[in-house]
Amino acid sequence: MKLDLREALRQHILVGDGAMGTYLYQMGFPVGISYEELNLLKPDVIADVHRRYYEAGARIIETNTFSATREKLSKYGLEQEVEAINRAGVTLARNAVGSDAYVVGAIGSIRGGKRKNVRTSKVKEDFRQQIEVLLDSGVDGFLLETFYDLEELLLVLKTIRKLSELPVICQFATEGTGTTQDGVSLPDAFAKLKQSGADVVGFNCRSGPNGLLRSLERVTGLKEELPFSVFPNAGIPDYVDGRFTYAATPQYFAETALRFADLGARIIGGCCGTTPEHIAAMAKALEGYTPHLAKPSADASAARTAAPGVEKAAMVQTEPVLTVVNGSGSADDAGTEEPNIVDLVKQRHTVIVELDPPRDLDIEKFMQGAQALKEAHVDALTMADNSLAVTRMSNLALGYLVKEQTGLRPLIHIACRDRNMIGTQSHMMGLHALGIDHVLAVTGDPARFGDLPGSSSVYDLTSFEIIRMIKQLNEGVAFSGKALKRKASFIVGAAFNPNVKYLDKAVQRLERKIEAGADYIMTQPVYNTELIEKIYESTKHLDVPIFIGIMPLASGGNANYLHNEVPGIQLSDEVRQRMGDLKGEEGRAMGVQIAKELLDCAMQYFNGIYLMTPFLSYDMTVKLTNYVWEKSGRTVSTCTH
Known part of the structure; x- marks a missing residue:
């Protein structure tokens, strides 16, 4: 019989799945459509993505419902499909994976880092609608991801806690600044999430492994209080000839997965740009891993570097500075107009x-x-x-x-x-x-x-x-x-x-x-x-x-x-x-x-x-x-x- 998710995290490190949106993009689905609507239009494709991540070793499987709130779906004229899309998202994930996997309802920010003119009462109402459908569809827990403000994340968490005692994973999107976008320090934000009923806290998106390692190092002293989760991007995306590509390799993810584990991460997955290959590499690297006290392979100052x-603070200059006295740019030719850079480099x-x-x-x-x-x-x-x-x-x-x-x-x-x-x-x-x-x-x-x-x-x-x-x-x-x-x-x-x-x-x-x-x-x-x-x-x-x-x-x-x-x-x-x-x-x-x-x-x-x-x-x-x-x-x- 499958352990309760909380108990499983006390005993093991669980591998999360990887990206859905960017993976669908790599498969040929264009930017600008609702990837959540594919739960209804292309259920076989969504189920296949879940299956690939499960076969790669993921045991935390997110439903394809990240943007399936009424406010986010209204951009595509789909505000009446909230229930159908969320219900299909749970069914597809559940049927595509084995009984040893935990299917968690993915919920993303509505405000998305913007100070959008959306009333708090409206935001709360939209989240409650999505949560109720996910609960009724039989999720094993919730993954609240890519939140920028503590205020909005607490709003969702408290709404869930009024309706359910299922495990909740709360994740901020951060670039390593040490604070949320509404100015709360990460340790304080995590403490408030714990008080409000979070079971796991962590980070996803915005940064690749290096950035999330730095963020985790800032809060590693809290790892005895709450398990951590990390879902990094596959590095910084490149945009060439109208296409996004990502540089971070599966091997790099395998190496950093061990560093995340050393710092106290109990759920390790991937976000934008990651694929089943990245998840498979991490799963293999973490086989047989025994958690121990955090001992980063590079200290926090090196990570900041x-x-x-x-x-970094400037070094004191001790070597002599050479003074050029011949040619363009000499010490004595101030006021003389130099050739442009193209003519100069020819000389x-x-x-x-x-x-x-x-x-x-x-x-x-x-x-x-x-x-x-x-x-x-x-x-x-x-x-x-x-x-x-x-x-x-x-x-x-x-x-x-x-x-x-x-x-x-x-x-x-x-x-x-x-x-x-x-x-x-x-x-x-x-x-x-x-x-x-x-x-x-x-x-x-x-x-x-x-x-x-x-x-x-x-x-x-x-x-x-x-x-x-x-x-x-x-x-x-x-x-x-x-x-x-x-x-x-x-x-x-x-x-x-x-x-x-x-x-x-x-x-x-x-x-x-x-x-x-x-x-x-x-x-x-x-x-x-x-x-x-x-x-x-x-x-x-x-x-x-x-x-x-x-x-x-x-x-x-x-x-x-x-x-x-x-x-x-x-x-x-x-x-x-x-x-x-x-x-x-x-x-x-x-x-x-x-x-x-x-x-x-x-x-x-x-x-x-x-x-x-x-x-x-x-x-x-x-x-x-x-x-x-x-x-x-x-x-x-x-x-x-």
Whole structure:
């Protein structure tokens, strides 16, 4: 006889299932439909997905009812089908799996991280309707997932507790900030959930394994009070040619499942981007696992180092800063207009450095970094446009401040994600008015996977189209075809990801960007000298300069995160082994050393160097910039500060 779910969790770690929505998407069902309606339209497909996860080893099976409330279904005109969809969801899951599986009713947030104008009484009424149908259909418990606010999650939990004593799993969607979106610390939020009757608390969505590991480390002291559950995404999604893909492999999920278990997780499954293969790998890794005291393989500080957007304190600079006294950008040529970046890179080695805009209102450290890089004589400072769909300060505003206060050339990223055609042209006209003429056109990471998942991705333009339209401004012609009275003078770059299985196909895509008008190319970071040589051989026929991307690693945890969860980045086995479990000063030193070795190779083939600063640790990219000048023979004196 099957144990009660609460008792089962006291004795075992249970494997949860994986994604439903993104898995259906991979099977060919488009975005923009109600995946829950497929319970009625394609019951055989939904049952087959449940069956695949069960056969992979999942014993916590979620009903396909995540968005099956009246409010969410009304978007598709399905508000009258709440009962039918929820009832079918339970029946399909129950009939598709064995008697040893626990079928839990999946309930998702109605507000979804937005401050939607939905009355609390209406939200409560909609949740109660769904809960009653799921209860009547015979679920073994409830899984409340992807909630952003404690207030809404408590509302659902208390509604269930008025109707049932079945086990309830409560999960927040978090990006590792340590608080819910309504500002409650995670330990306090978990304590309130426990007081209100939660049986399991945890996290899902928003982050891959690395992010959820950091979140779990923040609350691991509570694991004796309540079991934890984790359902991470398969890394950060990539959006290429209108399709979402995920980078994290089943093997990586197997490795991190053991770390989750060490930290006290009793239910471990997968969210967006995961497949039966991910679940099978975790189930195999957890076979015979015996829970023991939490002992993370990397401490919390190393995990924070690996996290995108978490800034480290700047190191004190002790090495001399090299002063360039010959060529463009010299110490004595202030006020002399330099050639644009395309003309400059044809003459000599040229360094572009990326520095991320802050996620808060404090720009002091950012401006300190810009000044330090100016003193290191970088040729341009580039700023991303809310990379990874994480909200940051406007790169247009910071670009202007950098230009005015340091004299550095700003190079601004322009993402297709955030602005429609009206906003994009207006943005470009503003850049022109400010005298900022170097830009990089990128697609932009999907908004729903960033820190404001309730926001929309626009994508009025593709990366090819935005390049073409910006170059049209150089002809004095607006996007609408009207005359602009003056011509702009934008130098437009395009992004290139060489970390792919078929490099020739990536080069063909790059050729299309050049045909659209791209003046120069900036690559994703490369961590393999053999790949640098292959890039050269594959692109030497192109007539535009290429800036090879090199990003120094900050720690072993940082290396592991980038390799497994960030699209477009792959580290060689040799680099990952060298980084190992290094952290702190040792990790940064090894990261700089590896980057120097990559520069030794890159500078043989390319004049363009694109350095990316990790976690605002600009001292690392200052050292690497100085190294480029040393190797290229552009330095004759030094100063220290």
